[in-house]
Amino acid sequence: MKNGTTVICFANNKGGSGKSTTCSNVGYGLSLMGKKVLLLDADMQANLSLAFLSEEQVLEISEGDRNLYYAIRDEKDLSSYRVATGYEGLDLIPASPLMSSLEYDLFPKKDREHVLDNCLKSLKHSGEYDYILMDAPPTLGGWAMNLLIASDYLVIPVEASPWGLFGLANMFDFYQKACERNSHLSLMGIVVTKVDIRKNYYKQTMETLQELQDVHVFDTCIRMDSNIEWSQDNSKPVMAYKKSSRSASEYMNLTEEVEKIASGKKQH
Numbered sequence: 001m002k003n004g005t006t007v008i009c010f011a012n013n014k015g016g017s018g019k020s021t022t023c024s025n026v027g028y029g030l031s032l033m034g035k036k037v038l039l040l041d042a043d044m045q046a047n048l049s050l051a052f053l054s055e056e057q058v059l060e061i062s063e064g065d066r067n068l069y070y071a072i073r074d075e076k077d078l079s080s081y082r083v084a085t086g087y088e089g090l091d092l093i094p095a096s097p098l099m100s101s102l103e104y105d106l107f108p109k110k111d112r113e114h115v116l117d118n119c120l121k122s123l124k125h126s127g128e129y130d131y132i133l134m135d136a137p138p139t140l141g142g143w144a145m146n147l148l149i150a151s152d153y154l155v156i157p158v159e160a161s162p163w164g165l166f167g168l169a170n171m172f173d174f175y176q177k178a179c180e181r182n183s184h185l186s187l188m189g190i191v192v193t194k195v196d197i198r199k200n201y202y203k204q205t206m207e208t209l210q211e212l213q214d215v216h217v218f219d220t221c222i223r224m225d226s227n228i229e230w231s232q233d234n235s236k237p238v239m240a241y242k243k244s245s246r247s248a249s250e251y252m253n254l255t256e257e258v259e260k261i262a263s264g265k266k267q268h
Ligand SMILES: Nc1ncnc2c1ncn2[C@@H]1O[C@H](COP(=O)(O)OP(=O)(O)OP(=O)(O)O)[C@@H](O)[C@H]1O
Pocket: 014, 015, 016, 017, 018, 019, 020, 021, 022, 043, 045, 047, 136, 137, 138, 193, 194, 195, 222, 223, 224, 225, 226, 228, 229, 232, 247
């Protein structure tokens, strides 16, 4: 049986595929289910941080030294970099735009692919969190490898658009390379996001994904919903912004699917 903390990375080298939206809403959903969750904003765009904090708060944190950039650069234990999100059972380690130079800072380090894993070690082993959810940048470099090496699961959000699947093969190759370095890593599945059911692209995306061998596609798709954008404008998860919205119930359903798969593995 694995330890009590499950680490899930939301990654896809395709930009704008719904990684930050999915990571923030599944994280909040898990906290609503009574789980203790830590969100780690691993992208210099700081979108996961902005999903919970105001622009002023994120700017203040990103200009100070209590953000993920300095923690990784100086190889610090991440415990003291946490901030409260204002929601019970949900904490956050914020990002900084300085993370755009992280690849360069990691390059000369000894054991440079394991820096994040080492910085997370005490938090993972403390058992304080049921889940650590990480929002990856849209790149597949040394930093993204750090994320997958520290993870138990990869979730790939894919946008249901004509270019949504372009580059997915590179994501799979990168995942295979990560598996060679981290034997605990598995692909939890692909979640299809930003679906417009009036368009045929959606059906085409689903058909292509269903043809993939040994790749789970989540039953829940996330449809286009302007409540997502409004919730982000208000620095809130959509379930907190408008509980009755379609995307709030879709993200809750997706959260339940994620939880079911992760808890199934824990029991083995
Ligand atoms: N279901 C949805 N309905 C409407 N808009 C959405 C939905 N999901 C995401 N968006 C919007 O699409 C944009 C991209 O989403 P998001 O930032 O989550 O993607 P990402 O993969 O994290 O992007 P990046 O690669 O830049 O990190 C955002 O502006 C977000 O508000």
